Amino acid sequence: xxxxxxxxxxxxxxxxxxxxxxxxxxxxxxxxxxxxxxxxxxxxxxxxxxxxxxxxxxxxxxxxxxxxxxxxxxxxxxxxxxxxxxxxxxxxxxxxxxxxxxxxxxxxxxxxxxxxxxxxxxxxxxxxxxxxxxxxxxxxxxxxxxxxxxxxxxxxxxxxxxxxxxxxxxxxxxxxxxxxxxxxxxxxxxxxxxxxxxxxxxxxxxxxxxxxxxxxxxxxxxxxxxxxxxxxxxxxxxxxxxxxxxxxxxxxxxxxxxxxxxxxxxxxxxxxxxxxxxxxxxxxxxxxxxxxxxxxxxxxxxxxxxxxxxxxxxxxxxxxxxxxxxxxxxxxxxxxxxxxxxxxxxxxxxxxxxxxxxxxxxxxxxxxxxxxxxxxxxxxxxxxxxxxxxxxxxxxxxxxxxxxxxxxxxxxxxxxxxxxxxxxxxxxxxxxxxxxxxxxxxxxxxxxxxxxxx
Numbered sequence: 001x002x003x004x005x006x007x008x009x010x011x012x013x014x015x016x017x018x019x020x021x022x023x024x025x026x027x028x029x030x031x032x033x034x035x036x037x038x039x040x041x042x043x044x045x046x047x048x049x050x051x052x053x054x055x056x057x058x059x060x061x062x063x064x065x066x067x068x069x070x071x072x073x074x075x076x077x078x079x080x081x082x083x084x085x086x087x088x089x090x091x092x093x094x095x096x097x098x099x100x101x102x103x104x105x106x107x108x109x110x111x112x113x114x115x116x117x118x119x120x121x122x123x124x125x126x127x128x129x130x131x132x133x134x135x136x137x138x139x140x141x142x143x144x145x146x147x148x149x150x151x152x153x154x155x156x157x158x159x160x161x162x163x164x165x166x167x168x169x170x171x172x173x174x175x176x177x178x179x180x181x182x183x184x185x186x187x188x189x190x191x192x193x194x195x196x197x198x199x200x201x202x203x204x205x206x207x208x209x210x211x212x213x214x215x216x217x218x219x220x221x222x223x224x225x226x227x228x229x230x231x232x233x234x235x236x237x238x239x240x241x242x243x244x245x246x247x248x249x250x251x252x253x254x255x256x257x258x259x260x261x262x263x264x265x266x267x268x269x270x271x272x273x274x275x276x277x278x279x280x281x282x283x284x285x286x287x288x289x290x291x292x293x294x295x296x297x298x299x300x301x302x303x304x305x306x307x308x309x310x311x312x313x314x315x316x317x318x319x320x321x322x323x324x325x326x327x328x329x330x331x332x333x334x335x336x337x338x339x340x341x342x343x344x345x346x347x348x349x350x351x352x353x354x355x356x357x358x359x360x361x362x363x364x365x366x367x368x369x370x371x372x373x374x375x376x377x378x379x380x381x382x383x384x385x386x387x388x389x390x391x392x393x394x395x396x397x398x399x400x401x402x403x404x405x406x407x408x409x410x411x412x413x414x415x416x417x418x419x420x421x422x423x424x425x426x427x428x429x430x431x432x433x434x435x436x437x438x439x440x441x442x443x444x445x446x447x448x449x450x451x452x453x454x
Contacts, residue, residue, distance in 0.1 A: 016041045024376045029365040036380040037361050045383045048358050050167030052135050054175020058254050061085035061205045061230045066127045068097045070114050071135030085206045111143050122156045128235045130160045139166025173359045180258035190239040198224035200244040203251030206231025210428040221300040242266045248273045253334030253359035275428040276340035278309050308430040319441045324349035329396040331356045335364020342371045353394035356382045384408050398444050413452040415443035
């Protein structure tokens, strides 16, 4: 059944969403065939978060940064400790500060309250880096947050950076760009012509210690890591970033914009990588060495990945016997992660029958279409009703998603795997492959589903 027929027969699919949904067909995602990277349809109950949330999740893991949310207290609580980002340094980033705007502040303006909040933080803690988030209310009443930040930066000699993030001003991808602009306003002051042979890791937030796994891999093949954005990073490590000779982008949705800015203004080229799954981890390490023009590192990468893949092969094959022929649905944040998951499932003998992202781009969907089988459902910015409709239609055995999708899967009696930022175990690298395969197996083959079906 094509999408147009489903829209006509199923009231859960809005007509306005038709262009965002596609059953795979030859070249369907190219040209005008797939609508994506645009604002959500009003009333569609999108799974995306707001602009402020997009900005906050990118900047939050900087370990010694202070975050002041200029808005009602609810905005600060919404992203409290939102990422499971681990730290080897300070843990100030786990604290959130708010100006707690009330009705009178909305009438008379909140600039005085913001000034007082910044001064209190500076006098008590004197941090080198402070981010000020302008939320929806501030966008409505028009507080000059930039002027306040500029004045107090000059007063204290520290970096107090405004983040323009009113929730209504776009979507989560807009928030990513606002975060990248804030980072550029910091590191742009430390541009240098002197380069070192090393890389910056962009778009990894050290969820469950994944940044440490990636850094260890790069160390073992002889590649120096200059800075990370933003997992387990700090003010000092961020300002060293302009000296790197290559940027590697793990989360394309949140950090490609930053990589392009750094390429344009700092002459640092970038490549997109993924450390999810054996195939993509192996390819990424080899490509990094090649991009650096380091043949020795390339040979080490080949030997290292062959050895690590061999270590886990027997255990993966054992679990694979329980998974061959099963069907998977994927709904994650970025396109590159979805691509890696499709490849991981394929290596386990599983078929991806539904796949969607919140922030995927046209080129992501073209790659996705090339990887999946005919008639696979491909969605951009889906809502729960759509996911439910297509998971039932395609008889999915498991859904890989985030915390918002978990209740939907369980309601339908479908297994679930959390691939979002609240998880407590790493899914990146070869260690992550074992964790992923174990979780997929234990979830799909849990006897509870037999009781539910009965």
